[in-house]
Amino acid sequence: MIDGIINMLQNHWFWGFLTIACLAWYSTITIYVSIKGAGDIRDMLRRLARSKRIQS
Amino acid sequence: MNFTLLDGSIVGAYLLVTMIAGVMVRKYVGKVEDFLVAGREMDVYLGIASLAATEFGIVTCMYTAQNGFTKGFAGAIPGVLTFLAMFLVGYTGFCVKPLRDSGVMTIPELFEKKYGPRVRWASGVVIVLGGLLNMGVFLRTGGEFLVNVSGMNPNYLELMMTALLVGVAVYTILGGMLSVLVTDFLQFIVMSAGLIVVTFLILDKVGLNTLVNTVQTNYGEGGFNPLKNASMGWSYVIFNALLNTAAVLTWQTQIARVLAAKDTATGRKVYTGTSFFFVARFLIPGIWGIAALAVMGWVPLQVLTDAENAQLSPVVREKIASSHAPSALTIAPTEEAYAKLPNDKQKYTLTPTEADAIPPKIREKLDKVSLNAMPLFLSTFVPIGLMGLLIAAMLAADMSTDSSYMLTWGSVIYNDIMAPFRKGKWSEKKGLFWNRTIIAIIGVFLLIYGLWYKLEGDLWTYLGITGSIYLSSMSILLIACCYWQRANSWGAAAAIFFGALVPALTLILQKVGPYTEWFKTNDTVCGVATYVIVALAMVVGSLLKPQTKA
Numbered sequence: 084m085i086d087g088i089i090n091m092l093q094n095h096w097f098w099g100f101l102t103i104a105c106l107a108w109y110s111t112i113t114i115y116v117s118i119k120g121a122g123d124i125r126d127m128l129r130r131l132a133r134s135k136r137i138q139s
Numbered sequence: 140m141n142f143t144l145l146d147g148s149i150v151g152a153y154l155l156v157t158m159i160a161g162v163m164v165r166k167y168v169g170k171v172e173d174f175l176v177a178g179r180e181m182d183v184y185l186g187i188a189s190l191a192a193t194e195f196g197i198v199t200c201m202y203t204a205q206n207g208f209t210k211g212f213a214g215a216i217p218g219v220l221t222f223l224a225m226f227l228v229g230y231t232g233f234c235v236k237p238l239r240d241s242g243v244m245t246i247p248e249l250f251e252k253k254y255g256p257r258v259r260w261a262s263g264v265v266i267v268l269g270g271l272l273n274m275g276v277f278l279r280t281g282g283e284f285l286v287n288v289s290g291m292n293p294n295y296l297e298l299m300m301t302a303l304l305v306g307v308a309v310y311t312i313l314g315g316m317l318s319v320l321v322t323d324f325l326q327f328i329v330m331s332a333g334l335i336v337v338t339f340l341i342l343d344k345v346g347l348n349t350l351v352n353t354v355q356t357n358y359g360e361g362g363f364n365p366l367k368n369a370s371m372g373w374s375y376v377i378f379n380a381l382l383n384t385a386a387v388l389t390w391q392t393q394i395a396r397v398l399a400a401k402d403t404a405t406g407r408k409v410y411t412g413t414s415f416f417f418v419a420r421f422l423i424p425g426i427w428g429i430a431a432l433a434v435m436g437w438v439p440l441q442v443l444t445d446a447e448n449a450q451l452s453p454v455v456r457e458k459i460a461s462s463h464a465p466s467a468l469t470i471a472p473t474e475e476a477y478a479k480l481p482n483d484k485q486k487y488t489l490t491p492t493e494a495d496a497i498p499p500k501i502r503e504k505l506d507k508v509s510l511n512a513m514p515l516f517l518s519t520f521v522p523i524g525l526m527g528l529l530i531a532a533m534l535a536a537d538m539s540t541d542s543s544y545m546l547t548w549g550s551v552i553y554n555d556i557m558a559p560f561r562k563g564k565w566s567e568k569k570g571l572f573w574n575r576t577i578i579a580i581i582g583v584f585l586l587i588y589g590l591w592y593k594l595e596g597d598l599w600t601y602l603g604i605t606g607s608i609y610l611s612s613m614s615i616l617l618i619a620c621c622y623w624q625r626a627n628s629w630g631a632a633a634a635i636f637f638g639a640l641v642p643a644l645t646l647i648l649q650k651v652g653p654y655t656e657w658f659k660t661n662d663t664v665c666g667v668a669t670y671v672i673v674a675l676a677m678v679v680g681s682l683l684k685p686q687t688k689a
Contacts, residue, residue: 084342084343084346087346087348087349087350087351088347090347090351091347094351095212095363097363098212098422101215101219101418101422102347102422104415104418105418105419106335108415108419109334109338109423110335113327113331116187116188116191116327116412117324117327117331119184120187120188120324121324122184123183123184123185124185124320124321124324127177127182127185127320128164128167130178130180131173131177134178138169
């Protein structure tokens with residue numbers, strides 16, 4: 084796989100770079116977003132529950 | 140086919156968890172604002188996960204893989220253009236800042252402040268018509284993917300997609316945007332896991348060198364450079380730049396995340412943070428499509444059953460077998476034109492008589508060789524166990540898209556189209572009831588239209604043309620609303636009229652009249668013309684209206 088990536092970077096650098104970036108994005112950012120997103124859901128539901136209590 | 144009981148269990152567990160999570164959050168919905176924009180409590184990372192999940196459905200995967208299969212790496216160029224547009228809009232706040240600052244729930248609501256209530260209503264109608272027509276292809280295309288990948292009997296396609304839509308409708312109706320956000324989040328995780336695992340498997344087993352060589356062999360330099368690709372060129376790139384910028388600014392499911400964000404800065408961060416996902420959205424399925432071409436080769440007759448093959452004459456079979464990717468059926472316009480073709484082209488070109496003799500069902504299958512190549516490839520390539528993850532990932536992708544589309548278009552119907560009929564202030568309970576009813580009606584519409592509509596030609600281009608029905612006019616209206624003081628209701632009305640007329644006319648002229656071939660092959664030129672005409676209509680219309688003295 085590494086050979087393929089190096090060849091692609093040499094011959095078609097634009098698509099080679101984007102392919103690596105996509106794989107890296109999915110392998111790393113996705114995990115980060117998943118962890119932080121779970122915190123966002125918890126906070127969002129907490130705020131909504133609080134505002135519902137205040138309304139009632 | 141590699142779909143077993145283990146794979147079925149993975150899919151079943153995923154569906155169960157999603158449904159439970161989607162239904163559980165319904166207790167937090169107390170007001171219409173909670174239902175439509177999650178009480179404007181959405182934060183950055185949830186927004187990124189939700190937007191990424193919504194904008195990747197099975198239909199997305201199918202057409203982007205089709206782009207890879209038929210255009211090589213160059214087919215991912217719309218994803219690069221969307222990335223640039225979304226990043227710049229998020230970074231600069233172009234249009235989205237004044238939109239979110241205004242505190243509206245939908246774009247037409249903002250238009251009312253500038254152009255008046257009639258334009259708000261008309262915008263709502265255009266958005267809903269354009270959006271639902273676009274969404275109409277989702278169910279059948281998604282069903283075809285699942286049938287091809289899992290090896291399921293095609294006769295169960297309608298039943299399976301109906302069950303899926305009912306499940307999605309249940310949690311969307313109960314929890315609105317809150318359910319959409321929470322289920323989107325789960326679907327983002329499952330979808331991402333499936334996408335990355337299958338892609339690494341392809342790169343490991345097929346190899347990047349093989350993919351590059353396949354593109355080079357079949358499409359030459361045009362497989363890497365859109366400007367050198369015979370089916371793309373400048374008009375394709377310009378059309379996609381306009382289309383994707385307009386979508387970033389006004390596509391209801393995308394802009395709904397900005398409007399649901401807890402503040403303007405968060406909305407902009409959601410855009411910049413999600414922007415690169417749009418490259419992956421095209422490139423990863425594109426790699427799957429290229430892998431399908433590399434592994435299976437160009438064997439269009441393989442999509443037919445033995446019985447269907449037997450219905451073709453030996454001459455027609457020979458010509459189809461000699462065809463080149465991406466088109467199995469090359470048909471000469473007349474017998475005379477065929478006779479004038481050189482021998483090497485006659486080998487794969489059908490005469491009109493030969494083409495007419497092909498049964499419609501077989502012809503439809505041959506037209507869709509490039510669309511169905513990727514799922515057919517995955518059905519034998521992905522091993523047991525991973526197949527369950529792949530199907531769960533694709534179901535996740537489809538469910539998140541369906542739920543968000545139903546909710547956001549429903550929100551425009553309630554907030555804008557029904558606005559003139561909501562005399563006096565409705566209670567929150569009544570508002571919620573109507574929103575839920577609208578989503579149920581959209582679900583029924585999708586079942587009827589989505590499962591019966593027969594799609595012809597290139598899927599991405601179809602989506603582009605139908606999307607242009609509203610994207611062109613709404614984007615021009617929004618830009619003018621935010622940044623041109625002289626813009627007024629005359630200009631807005633003219634822009635809406637031409638924005639609907641030109642794409643509709645293009646679709647009609649592709650079917651009837653003496654220039655059907657020209658309109659089919661130059662659809663992206665017509666797409667670019669739509670944006671130019673709509674912008675001119677806005678300017679001319681606005682300038683024609685007499686100015687009132689302040």
